[in-house]
Amino acid sequence: MKITNIRVAEISVPLKVPFKTALRTVTSIEDIIVEVHTDTGNIGYGEAPPTAVITGDTKGSIVGAINDYISKSIMGMDIENIEGIMKKIDRSIVKNTSAKAAVDIALYDLYGQLYNAPLYKLLGGHRKEITTDITISVNEPEEMAKDSLDAIKRGFKTLKIKVGKDPLIDIERMKTIRKAVGYDIKLRIDANQGWKPKEAVRVLRKMEDEGLEIEFVEQPVEAHDVEGLKFVRDNVSIPVLADESVFSPKDALYILQQGAADLINIKLMKTGGLHDALKICSIAEIYGTECMIGCMLESKVSVNAAVHLAAAKSVITKIDLDGPFLCSEDTIEGGSTFEESKITLNDEPGLGIKKINGLKYLD
Ligand SMILES: C[C@H](N)C(=O)N[C@H](CCC(=O)O)C(=O)O
Numbered sequence: 001m002k003i004t005n006i007r008v009a010e011i012s013v014p015l016k017v018p019f020k021t022a023l024r025t026v027t028s029i030e031d032i033i034v035e036v037h038t039d040t041g042n043i044g045y046g047e048a049p050p051t052a053v054i055t056g057d058t059k060g061s062i063v064g065a066i067n068d069y070i071s072k073s074i075m076g077m078d079i080e081n082i083e084g085i086m087k088k089i090d091r092s093i094v095k096n097t098s099a100k101a102a103v104d105i106a107l108y109d110l111y112g113q114l115y116n117a118p119l120y121k122l123l124g125g126h127r128k129e130i131t132t133d134i135t136i137s138v139n140e141p142e143e144m145a146k147d148s149l150d151a152i153k154r155g156f157k158t159l160k161i162k163v164g165k166d167p168l169i170d171i172e173r174m175k176t177i178r179k180a181v182g183y184d185i186k187l188r189i190d191a192n193q194g195w196k197p198k199e200a201v202r203v204l205r206k207m208e209d210e211g212l213e214i215e216f217v218e219q220p221v222e223a224h225d226v227e228g229l230k231f232v233r234d235n236v237s238i239p240v241l242a243d244e245s246v247f248s249p250k251d252a253l254y255i256l257q258q259g260a261a262d263l264i265n266i267k268l269m270k271t272g273g274l275h276d277a278l279k280i281c282s283i284a285e286i287y288g289t290e291c292m293i294g295c296m297l298e299s300k301v302s303v304n305a306a307v308h309l310a311a312a313k314s315v316i317t318k319i320d321l322d323g324p325f326l327c328s329e330d331t332i333e334g335g336s337t338f339e340e341s342k343i344t345l346n347d348e349p350g351l352g353i354k355k356i357n358g359l360k361y362l363d
């Protein structure tokens with residue numbers, strides 16, 4: 001099965017409500033879709049979101065990296081040699097992890113098709129169903145409490161609450177939400193780098209003293225501030241999860257060697273796809289550290305790849321794959337089924353994606 005063509009397209013899907021974090025506000029998913037075509041007529045699908053504030057990747061840079069560097073480096077190669085292909089991609093251009101992820105995902109889709117097996121079975125086959133949280137955007141406390149109750153009505157039992165805007169209001173946000181939802185619902189928080197280390201310790205200790213039962217705090221301080229992350233971890237009881245601080249397997253190793261986090265958030269758009277995400281799983285296992293699998297604002301294509309990884313690997317114990325639940329429409333036929341908080345895998349080869357509607361090709 002040899003690579004004969006790589007096409008890129010745009011997909012646009014409005015969100016149900018604006019997605020707001022300490023870093024940005026977004027109203028629709030505007031992602032790049034990749035199709036890898038082969039001499040056997042098979043097509044592998046991938047996706048990349050332009051999350052400039054986190055990965056540095058824009059739509060233009062994703063398309064340029066794929067067309068001008070990645071595609072050229074692997075054209076004509078055999079899918080059977082996935083290891084060789086991944087080495088070529090890695091050496092074709094530095095950084096550009098979202099572009100690399102889109103192509104990597106499409107190639108793993110083809111790898112599954114080549115061996116007529118669903119990807120999660122090739123990668124480990126640990127389970128067939130996973131349960132995700134859903135994100136509550138950062139807003140005024142009352143509005144967030146209402147959004148939380150709405151999410152619970154939709155069937156979600158774990159909420160990921162965005163904070164990191166203003167420390168005092170963040171405490172108010174969590175008090176109001178906990179009061180509204182009670183104690184049967186798990187609350188995890190994501191500050192998206194919004195606090196300074198000492199500020200984070202003050203806010204989190206207050207949340208502990210108030211008995212708010214926070215499952216973990218995600219990325220309390222700036223991405224580069226590993227020392228600050230460790231300071232937070234050493235001074236609060238709430239477990240600390242590293243998100244923006246960990247892109248590559250090397251980053252994961254460094255964070256764990258420094259003892260700077262209790263948990264690692266793996267996102268395919270940070271690792272450059274499944275190939276390096278698998279390495280983080282192995283590193284985390286060696287350190288006895290559990291992982292979360294997360295996503296950016298992605299639709300069902302790349303989230304499906306993350307679903308397959310999560311289903312394959314037992315070290316991934318926390319799931320934040322709510323991208324498709326945030327979308328107002330589903331333009332993708334096939335793949336895993338997203339119902340309430342449950343994501344169920346099917347046994348179609350690869351990712352099982354049949355067709356993507358509404359694509360605007362860029363060639
Ligand atoms: C969508 C997911 N639940 C999430 O919250 N991801 C963010 C980054 C999303 C973005 O800004 O595109 C995160 O975990 O930081």
Ligand SMILES: [Mg+2]
Nearest residue numbers: 190218219243
């Ligand atoms: Mg995060």
